[in-house]
Amino acid sequence: MSPDFRxxxxxxxxxxxxxxxxxxxxxxxxxxxxxxxxxKAWDKQSSFQLGTNLKAWLFTILRNEFYSQMRKRGREVxxxxxxxxxxxxxxxxxxxxxxxxxxxxxxxxxxEDQREAIILIGASGFSYEEAAEICGCAVGTIxxxxxxxxxxxxxxxxxxxxxxxxxxxxTAQVLxxxxx
Amino acid sequence: MSSxxxxxxxxxxxxxxxxDLGVNSQIGRKxxxxxxxxxxxxxxxxxxxxxxxxxxxxxxxxxPKD
Numbered sequence: 686m687s688p689d690f691r692x693x694x695x696x697x698x699x700x701x702x703x704x705x706x707x708x709x710x711x712x713x714x715x716x717x718x719x720x721x722x723x724x725k726a727w728d729k730q731s732s733f734q735l736g737t738n739l740k741a742w743l744f745t746i747l748r749n750e751f752y753s754q755m756r757k758r759g760r761e762v763x764x765x766x767x768x769x770x771x772x773x774x775x776x777x778x779x780x781x782x783x784x785x786x787x788x789x790x791x792x793x794x795x796x797e798d799q800r801e802a803i804i805l806i807g808a809s810g811f812s813y814e815e816a817a818e819i820c821g822c823a824v825g826t827i828x829x830x831x832x833x834x835x836x837x838x839x840x841x842x843x844x845x846x847x848x849x850x851x852x853x854x855x856t857a858q859v860l861x862x863x864x865x
Numbered sequence: 866m867s868s869x870x871x872x873x874x875x876x877x878x879x880x881x882x883x884x885d886l887g888v889n890s891q892i893g894r895k896x897x898x899x900x901x902x903x904x905x906x907x908x909x910x911x912x913x914x915x916x917x918x919x920x921x922x923x924x925x926x927x928x929p930k931d
Contacts, residue, residue, distance in 0.1 A: 691916050698912050703903035720915060727919045785902070788895040807886035807893055808900035831886070838892050 690730055694723060697740050700809060704744055707804045708751050710793050718754070722747040741811065745819045748801065783842060791841040795834055802830035803838075 701722060705715035725746050726733070733742055792800060798820075805816040806827065817824040838844070886893035 691920055694916060695913060698908050699904045699906070702906065702908065703900055706903050707900070716909060716911070719912060723912060723915055724919070727916070783891055783895055785895065785898060788899055792896075792899065803886070803896065804900065807896040835886065835892055842892075844891050 687730065690733075693739050694726060694743075697743055698723075700740065701743055701747055704804065704809060705747055705751070707792070707808075708748070708797065708801055714754075718747055718750055721750050725750070738815065741815050741819055744805070744809070744811075748819060783844070787842060788838075791838050794841060795837055799830045799834035799837065802827050803834035806831050 698719065702715060702719050705718040705722075706712060709715050709718060722743060726743055729746075733739065795803070801820065802816060805811045805819060806813065811819065813824050813827050816827045820827065886896065
């Protein structure tokens with residue numbers, strides 16, 4: 686019985702859902718995840734500390750739920766009916782004209798840990814510290830995942846580096862494949 | 866390793882972390898666009914209904930069966 690809590694929950698649903706879709710790459714699964722998260726959050730609301738970050742708390746619950754479902758399902762491949770998979774265009778256009786569809790497909794090719802990291806940092810607006818807490822890992826781990834995600838995306842999308850690494854994408858690919 | 870960078874000039878920009886995902890980077894911009902798209906989706910009614918039910922103390926809907 687806490688109208689505020691309920692209202693706050695409702696307020697976070699859009700971003701929870703966006704995060705769930707980013708993770709699962711499938712709207713139906715995402716909606717189930719959100720539902721589970723809301724139920725869990727409701728049950729555990731007494732353990733939520735007022736004044737702390739509700740969104741981070743919910744993201745943590747959702748993420749745990751995602752990974753535990755994935756484990757349960759024995760890591761079935763999460764190719765979402767092929768709907769979003771479509772495939773990355775081999776020749777993206779010139780700078781600045783990157784297509785959202787290609788981007789989505791590229792994002793989908795990232796390992797989950799990298800995808801979630803880059804989403805949390807680059808899109809959901811969390812700090813590295815918050816993201817580390819959500820993912821239950823060290824800040825440095827988040828940083829390196831984001832960094833790998835970013836280079837991987839650039840590689841997939843043939844985006845030349847925008848200044849901070851220097852070598853062109855071919856060099857980056859070579860380095861990437863030989864050194865890891 | 867990681868000395869793959871030529872030691873000439875240009876690497877001094879200290880990318881203190883993951884590199885820039887800000888609006889100036891193409892990846893950063895697309896990421897935002899991708900996500901904002903999702904956020905602005907309509908929220909299915911089932912969620913507000915669910916919360917209303919929970920609020921009333923009504924038993925939760927059956928767990929998703931699988």
